[in-house]
Amino acid sequence: MPRGRPKNTEARREQIVEGLLDVIAEHGYDGASIVAIARAAGLAPGGVHYHFKTKQDVLIALASRLGDTLRRRWELRMSDAGPDPLVRLDAFIDAHLALQGSADPRAVAAWVVIAAESLRRPEVRSAYAAVVDERLTTLRSLCGECLREQLGSAHGAAAAAAAILAAIEGAYALATAAPQSIPPGTAAPTIRKMARSLLTA
Amino acid sequence: MPRGRPKNTEARREQIVEGLLDVIAEHGYDGASIVAIARAAGLAPGGVHYHFKTKQDVLIALASRLGDTLRRRWELRMSDAGPDPLVRLDAFIDAHLALQGSADPRAVAAWVVIAAESLRRPEVRSAYAAVVDERLTTLRSLCGECLREQLGSAHGAAAAAAAILAAIEGAYALATAAPQSIPPGTAAPTIRKMARSLLTA
Amino acid sequence: MPRGRPKNTEARREQIVEGLLDVIAEHGYDGASIVAIARAAGLAPGGVHYHFKTKQDVLIALASRLGDTLRRRWELRMSDAGPDPLVRLDAFIDAHLALQGSADPRAVAAWVVIAAESLRRPEVRSAYAAVVDERLTTLRSLCGECLREQLGSAHGAAAAAAAILAAIEGAYALATAAPQSIPPGTAAPTIRKMARSLLTA
Amino acid sequence: MPRGRPKNTEARREQIVEGLLDVIAEHGYDGASIVAIARAAGLAPGGVHYHFKTKQDVLIALASRLGDTLRRRWELRMSDAGPDPLVRLDAFIDAHLALQGSADPRAVAAWVVIAAESLRRPEVRSAYAAVVDERLTTLRSLCGECLREQLGSAHGAAAAAAAILAAIEGAYALATAAPQSIPPGTAAPTIRKMARSLLTA
DNA sequence: CATGAATGAGCTTTCATTCAT
DNA sequence: CATGAATGAAAGCTCATTCAT
Numbered sequence: 026m027p028r029g030r031p032k033n034t035e036a037r038r039e040q041i042v043e044g045l046l047d048v049i050a051e052h053g054y055d056g057a058s059i060v061a062i063a064r065a066a067g068l069a070p071g072g073v074h075y076h077f078k079t080k081q082d083v084l085i086a087l088a089s090r091l092g093d094t095l096r097r098r099w100e101l102r103m104s105d106a107g108p109d110p111l112v113r114l115d116a117f118i119d120a121h122l123a124l125q126g127s128a129d130p131r132a133v134a135a136w137v138v139i140a141a142e143s144l145r146r147p148e149v150r151s152a153y154a155a156v157v158d159e160r161l162t163t164l165r166s167l168c169g170e171c172l173r174e175q176l177g178s179a180h181g182a183a184a185a186a187a188a189i190l191a192a193i194e195g196a197y198a199l200a201t202a203a204p205q206s207i208p209p210g211t212a213a214p215t216i217r218k219m220a221r222s223l224l225t226a
Numbered sequence: 227m228p229r230g231r232p233k234n235t236e237a238r239r240e241q242i243v244e245g246l247l248d249v250i251a252e253h254g255y256d257g258a259s260i261v262a263i264a265r266a267a268g269l270a271p272g273g274v275h276y277h278f279k280t281k282q283d284v285l286i287a288l289a290s291r292l293g294d295t296l297r298r299r300w301e302l303r304m305s306d307a308g309p310d311p312l313v314r315l316d317a318f319i320d321a322h323l324a325l326q327g328s329a330d331p332r333a334v335a336a337w338v339v340i341a342a343e344s345l346r347r348p349e350v351r352s353a354y355a356a357v358v359d360e361r362l363t364t365l366r367s368l369c370g371e372c373l374r375e376q377l378g379s380a381h382g383a384a385a386a387a388a389a390i391l392a393a394i395e396g397a398y399a400l401a402t403a404a405p406q407s408i409p410p411g412t413a414a415p416t417i418r419k420m421a422r423s424l425l426t427a
Numbered sequence: 428m429p430r431g432r433p434k435n436t437e438a439r440r441e442q443i444v445e446g447l448l449d450v451i452a453e454h455g456y457d458g459a460s461i462v463a464i465a466r467a468a469g470l471a472p473g474g475v476h477y478h479f480k481t482k483q484d485v486l487i488a489l490a491s492r493l494g495d496t497l498r499r500r501w502e503l504r505m506s507d508a509g510p511d512p513l514v515r516l517d518a519f520i521d522a523h524l525a526l527q528g529s530a531d532p533r534a535v536a537a538w539v540v541i542a543a544e545s546l547r548r549p550e551v552r553s554a555y556a557a558v559v560d561e562r563l564t565t566l567r568s569l570c571g572e573c574l575r576e577q578l579g580s581a582h583g584a585a586a587a588a589a590a591i592l593a594a595i596e597g598a599y600a601l602a603t604a605a606p607q608s609i610p611p612g613t614a615a616p617t618i619r620k621m622a623r624s625l626l627t628a
Numbered sequence: 629m630p631r632g633r634p635k636n637t638e639a640r641r642e643q644i645v646e647g648l649l650d651v652i653a654e655h656g657y658d659g660a661s662i663v664a665i666a667r668a669a670g671l672a673p674g675g676v677h678y679h680f681k682t683k684q685d686v687l688i689a690l691a692s693r694l695g696d697t698l699r700r701r702w703e704l705r706m707s708d709a710g711p712d713p714l715v716r717l718d719a720f721i722d723a724h725l726a727l728q729g730s731a732d733p734r735a736v737a738a739w740v741v742i743a744a745e746s747l748r749r750p751e752v753r754s755a756y757a758a759v760v761d762e763r764l765t766t767l768r769s770l771c772g773e774c775l776r777e778q779l780g781s782a783h784g785a786a787a788a789a790a791a792i793l794a795a796i797e798g799a800y801a802l803a804t805a806a807p808q809s810i811p812p813g814t815a816a817p818t819i820r821k822m823a824r825s826l827l828t829a
Numbered sequence: 830c831a832t833g834a835a836t837g838a839g840c841t842t843t844c845a846t847t848c849a850t
Numbered sequence: 851c852a853t854g855a856a857t858g859a860a861a862g863c864t865c866a867t868t869c870a871t
Contacts, residue, residue, distance in 0.1 A: 045338050056346070075853095154403070193395025199388065206388055261862095
């Protein structure tokens with residue numbers, strides 16, 4: 026039974042990850058110096074390194090936190106979606122394009138940054154790939170269900186899942202870097218329509 | 227008749243941009259130090275700054291060069307595509323996903339880096355947005371033609387164009403950062419199929 | 428009771444300014460690289476930028492420190508000078524030309540460098556002008572007192588103050604750049620004499 | 629007897645020195661890169677080094693050109709001044725403070741820059757000191773004449789000359805870096821008055 | 830004579846990381 | 851646990867100078 030001051034490591038780590046999220050959303054990853062992250066988290070610079078070995082580790086933690094958020098958001102919508110796999114697919118797309126106002130623009134910006142950073146740092150790439158893979162696995166099984174129900178075979182589920190996720194990720198990127206390119210409110214319905222076309226005759 | 231040393235700025239700029247392309251493909255933008263770019267271009271470090279004011283300017287030049295390449299590649303395929311707008315749309319998608327082996331993996335990696343960098347530097351964003359806008363304009367007019375022919379009205383062309391471009395851009399990102407997520411050879415046909423679904427009844 | 432490492436910024440800033448003073452005196456501002464300043468202050472190069480945003484800020488801090496020193500030195504002499512404004516004026520000139528051996532040749536060299544640098548950098552110019560203005564204000568009021576007492580009107584005080592300060596500043600410059608041009612020990616008495624001629628009938 | 633193209637070296641050197649004068653006046657010595665000097669002189673960068681071994685040599689040439697100008701200006705005024713040494717002294721001061729509109733503000737700015745640069749570069753210091761020494765020699769002999777005529781002995785001429793030149797040089801510095809400190813039109817008359825006080829009973 | 834490309838040493842500045850307090 | 855001073859290895863950039871043309 027531990028004595029003395031209770032640990033607040035987890036809370037602090039969360040604070041720091043949240044600080045990074047804020048700073049990335051406002052200044053990009055370049056502006057996310059340790060000092061800036063610390064300030065946003067209400068700590069001194071040294072504190073960040075007390076709780077994370079490197080700055081990269083903070084980014085990795087952020088990546089997996091964003092993954093958790095996506096999973097939770099999808100699970101939430103799933104419980105309302107009923108058994109129809111096509112409806113569940115719609116729920117997946119909506120969860121990721123965050124239709125009903127629950128989107129966190131900070132998260133979108135951060136996710137694009139993580140995608141970019143993953144090009145450079147293998148460790149970040151692993152974290153990014155882990156989230157992508159989990160999304161893909163989910164999506165592939167959804168696509169498989171649809172295809173089996175519609176066409177009797179799950180053939181093509183992987184390709185469909187990849188294309189749908191590509192459209193989602195691409196929508197993030199365009200929304201962030203060239204927002205004027207997407208007519209407001211069209212992203213989710215259009216991608217839903219594209220998705221259905223892959224899964225129905 | 228001019229005396230003195232002849233100008234070679236254009237050739238050198240091209241060399242430097244090419245050097246950046248090489249270095250980005252291998253080490254990402256972070257690894258693309260001026261020294262590395264210069265070495266790849268066969269110059270001393272100062273040489274890069276003789277021909278470009280800042281490192282960012284090299285990246286911007288690279289962005290517009292990639293845009294030129296895309297445009298040229300599409301124009302090439304267009305001449306073979308005939309008058310059917312749906313076929314021309316396929317040509318567009320193929321040109322961008324570079325089916326028949328003419329793809330430059332360096333270019334894909336660099337483009338993703340530019341997209342990421344455009345989040346941080348407004349000037350890069352302008353260059354990125356310029357290329358995106360040109361692609362979108364082309365795509366929107368293609369979509370418009372298809373829709374008018376198929377459905378009698380161009381309504382929805384902008385949303386369709388954005389979604390298709392999102393899928394293309396997302397495919398770049400996934401291909402770069404999580405290559406195992408896309409079954410080989412499926413990207414272009416799947417996206418072609420999705421695109422058609424938006425433009426036909 | 429604060430935890431953590433205690434702040435020592437003020438002391439360090441003072442050390443760094445002192446380091447700059449040393450280096451300027453020996454090698455001029457051109458020789459005053461950040462590395463040299465840091466070494467003179469007993470720090471690593473990064474340390475200077477931890478306590479000052481830019482190198483220029485160190486120079487500005489030095490300017491205002493030199494101004495403080497001048498003011499203190501004059502206040503010291505003032506307390507001995509008695510009420511006669513002409514004697515107080517003598518005290519001003521002596522304080523600035525540092526008769527009784529309290530002169531800091533480093534300070535003179537640095538001041539000339541600051542004057543020169545103020546031609547190039549607006550921010551340095553502001554700092555320089557602030558010191559000059561304070562000296563001028565003091566001097567003008569001294570001249571005004573003298574003139575009122577001697578001639579019944581303070582007319583001409585501003586012109587007299589400017590000329591006296593010009594002579595002082597010029598003496599710094601000549602002493603630094605062409606020391607042989609001033610017969611030793613003559614600067615202060617000669618300028619005192621010139622000053623009196625402006626303030627008496 | 630030389631054949632072929634006539635040399636235009638002297639003219640080119642003059643052009644380059646003039647270019648430096650322009651650039652210093654506008655951007656200070658820091659802004660006076662070889663490229664900027666060359667551009668102001670209508671040459672390519674290499675041209676400057678064809679005519680001058682180093683950039684410093686251009687500055688030195690400028691220093692002696694400014695000295696020549698001062699000498700010529702004084703000689704001109706001297707011819708109008710008549711035999712009275714006090715009047716000739718006034719002419720000297722006026723020549724240097726350039727009363728009747730013949731002042732070149734570029735020259736004043738450049739001279740202050742040269743004074744500053746002379747602190748750093750021994751070679752520049754020599755050039756600066758040469759001009760100062762010539763002025764001082766002239767001034768000393770003028771002061772000597774005055775003193776002998778007024779007081780029967782030239783004693784104190786050197787100190788007087790130094791103080792007068794200090795006031796002139798200081799006026800340049802103040803006029804350049806803190807122009808508001810000198811009431812317009814007062815510099816020359818006030819310094820003339822100060823000078824006379826040193827040379828008369 | 831003149832050009833302008835090219836060099837490379839030098840600079841200031843940033844910043845992740847370490848560590849004494 | 852936490853602070854914040856300090857480090858030192860980069861980085862981008864400038865520029866006098868050289869030299870092929």
